Amino acid sequence: MRDFGPVWGLPLWVWLFVLPAVLIAAAWCAPSRSGRILSPVWSALDRVYAAAGVLAAVGMVTILLLIVAQMAARWSSVAFPGSTDFAGYAMASTSFFALAHALTRGAHIRVSVLLNLTAGTRFWLGAFALLVGAVTATYLARFAIKTAGFSALLNDRTQGQDMVPEWLVTSFRTLGSRPGEWVELWARSGDGWVHTPLWLPQIPMCVGSVLLAVALWDHLSRLLVTGESMIVKEAVE
Numbered sequence: 001m002r003d004f005g006p007v008w009g010l011p012l013w014v015w016l017f018v019l020p021a022v023l024i025a026a027a028w029c030a031p032s033r034s035g036r037i038l039s040p041v042w043s044a045l046d047r048v049y050a051a052a053g054v055l056a057a058v059g060m061v062t063i064l065l066l067i068v069a070q071m072a073a074r075w076s077s078v079a080f081p082g083s084t085d086f087a088g089y090a091m092a093s094t095s096f097f098a099l100a101h102a103l104t105r106g107a108h109i110r111v112s113v114l115l116n117l118t119a120g121t122r123f124w125l126g127a128f129a130l131l132v133g134a135v136t137a138t139y140l141a142r143f144a145i146k147t148a149g150f151s152a153l154l155n156d157r158t159q160g161q162d163m164v165p166e167w168l169v170t171s172f173r174t175l176g177s178r179p180g181e182w183v184e185l186w187a188r189s190g191d192g193w194v195h196t197p198l199w200l201p202q203i204p205m206c207v208g209s210v211l212l213a214v215a216l217w218d219h220l221s222r223l224l225v226t227g228e229s230m231i232v233k234e235a236v237e
Contacts, residue, residue: 023221045218052099056095082196095208097204126223130219133216134217134220144205149199165193
């Protein structure tokens with residue numbers, strides 16, 4: 001944990017692991033009241049997961065369009081530099097955006113032999129599995145964000161032929177900066193094309209991993225409060 005620096009006076013691991021666990025334990029101790037408080041939050045998160053699934057579908061359609069564009073470019077003897085790289089970025093975006101939505105739809109592989117023994121084993125093993133998954137996914141999200149941060153700090157660029165408009169890069173930098181820095185950012189921005197910064201395609205990785213961690217903590221709270229995790233069962237057991 002030496003890599004988890006202090007944030008607002010507390011180590012980062014306290015915010016990421018201890019605080020969610022304490023809040024979920026408190027909700028478990030008062031399920032009726034917690035259910036009323038958390039129901040709107042659960043509904044809002046379900047919509048967020050569905051929106052992430054839509055983005056994953058958009059990524060799949062993007063892969064299809066890129067493949068069709070590659071075919072058309074090859075037939076017409078027109079160069080389409082970076083198409084393979086962009087298809088890889090779209091595939092990574094699809095994979096990470098779909099993680100939380102796939103979890104809620106029961107699409108992740110689960111070994112349910114022991115879960116089907118008794119109601120008690122189903123509850124406690126389900127809670128244990130969700131807790132381990134939530135902690136693991138939180139680690140993943142933390143270091144995914146750190147990876148993108150290092151890429152931005154080092155100004156890592158792709159080694160392929162893919163290039164993006166510089167205004168697009170500046171737009172994303174604007175979202176991650178303070179308003180006082182916006183004028184300087186756009187003053188330094190040009191109107192040409194630059195090699196893709198690695199942190200740009202890493203953004204979906206960060207968002208998707210964060211959503212997966214939130215979804216696992218979310219369904220752990222639902223299981224402890226209501227007795228059901230609300231994860232849709234697989235069509236084939």
